[in-house]
Amino acid sequence: MSLENIGRAAEFLLVEDNPGDVRLTCEALTESKVKNNLSIVGDGMEAMAFLRREEPYTDAPRPDVILLDLNLPKKNGLEVLEEIKADPSLKRIPVVIITSSEAEQDILKTYDLHVNCYVNKPVDLEQFIKVVQSIETFWLTIVKLPSEVVD
């Protein structure tokens, strides 16, 4: 059993400041077969406010998967990741880093902070769409998510 079988749309939170990338991600997800909602925030502070349902995100849904860019204004991706993983109420939400950084230290650092996976933004559109769809397929149709489990 996986998310697509539980009868509601999957919730994605995309933390990304580049509108182009936001749009590309949207495009990739609209072509998707799985029903999903995509929420978007543009910096790290907003991301934390969204997750903690602070103003103006008091009605925000709890995401099933977070797509997090590293290079963010105000609070960068590493800090956001660290806060999520330090917060008992958030730490179970899978975080996928999606970034153009290939720096070794970024890869190692994020895994040290318990990231769930680290993906490079492919430069080619086809590849990009494929990657976003793979992420979606993997997280929404293959893995078992904590949000499926009623505790």
Next chain:
Amino acid sequence: MTDSNSSININDQEITERLAFLQLNPRDINLLKALHDTLKGRHTAFIDDFYIQLQNFDATRNLLTDSALVERLKRKQEAYFDRLTAGCYDLDYIKDRINIGETHHRIGLKPQWYIGAYHYYLAWLLPEIQKQLVNDQTACIDTMQAIVKVILFDIELAVDAYFQADHEMLRLLAQVFQSNIEGVIITDIRRQILHVNNKVAAIAGYRNEDLIGQPITLLLPAQEREAFVSHWQDIKQGEPWQGESLLQHCQGNLFPAWINVSGVKDETGIVTHFIVEFSDISAYRTAQEALSQRTEELARSNKELEQFAYVASHDLQEPLRMVASFTQLLSRRYRGKLDADADEFIHYAVDGATRMQTLINDLLAYSRIGSRTKPFESVNLNSVLQRALANLHVAIEESHAKIIYDELPNTHGDITQLTQLFQNLIGNAVKFRGELPPEISINVSDADKYWRISVQDNGIGIATEFYERIFVIFQRLHNKEDYPGTGIGLSICKKIVERHGGQIKVESERGQGATFIFTLLKTLTKETN
């Protein structure tokens, strides 16, 4: 007589003058001639006896060890003594005597032995004369006087020869002393200046006569004198000293000099004089400083350039990714839905953006070689090669390439970069193949401080005029349809090799295959970049 090198200038007039001073008169000549007739053929006994005497002294015995020489000498001496009383003391006679003197000088016979040897001759000859002229006392005394006069004349000529030969040496040495490169100062043992050459004046500003008699410390600024105290001690013991020091110009300004100080020893090995040689190295220093400054600047600007290339390529990637992605999206969504022109425009936009992406990626890879590096570690080149071959296995299989290689050594370096080096070179050999399946051979040889590694193929080869160009970034020899690529591979190879302290070159002929040869430093003391 054979021609001598002698530069002695004795003319007829001087001969006449010398003989007049010796009061050698016609009567003397007649008496000598009379004596000459009675001595004919009688010198042999004396000469044999003379050689026995010469065996008694080390200095003379040591010159006569060769018996063949002695026999030759005896005959020559006989001729010599014969000519002594022959009564003809012309230019030819004089040249002969000077030649003999030069011979003695050349073999290192000191004049005292030659002059002293006349004693043996006189000891034999005078009693002979007395016996012959026992009845004519005047003739007897006069003959003896005459023979002494010609012997003195010969001695004069011998001394001339000795002086002249030494003088010649001095003339030559004086020229050396007047060096145009170095200031040379000779001091006595108390370091008082005895001689200076003209260059001293040119460098230090003094007139020669201002220096003679002065202590050598005149040229040393106060702060350097301390250091020289111990140098002088060593030099006195016979150890020359060489080094750099500041010297003081007569106007007070200091200049850097390269200095050599040595002691001159006498025969017993005791230092009696000092020779101080020095050259002004200000110009050299200035040039050196300028050079190191330029090198530093160059390194900095190189670093900056690398940084720039990295930042540029990294930061350009983001907006470019947008251009590429959205033109691709345009093409995906609207191809065939607008008119034919639109399709074509979109095609060129996508193509341009994609090409630029590849170029920027390559530039990024290139700039990373110098800027984002791991420290060198010990590397087994065999496993490096295996890794490169594994990365290339698809291309190798598809082309049916045959690859043979030597056992490779261990070295120091950056494993990732060395793998890339092999991968690029072998990859090129596969890519630029000819009609036949590629045959690639990788060989190693020992080249002193380096390993020399060659990658040889049987591909299309490279014409001589492109040997340099192929290593320049983004330089390509073929059109993109035949051989795709940005032309970055070999410039990356070059940068990797240079970072490992080596060099890379190609040897090839068009159509004959190519051999890429690179060297790697066996031991790296520190990274070369």
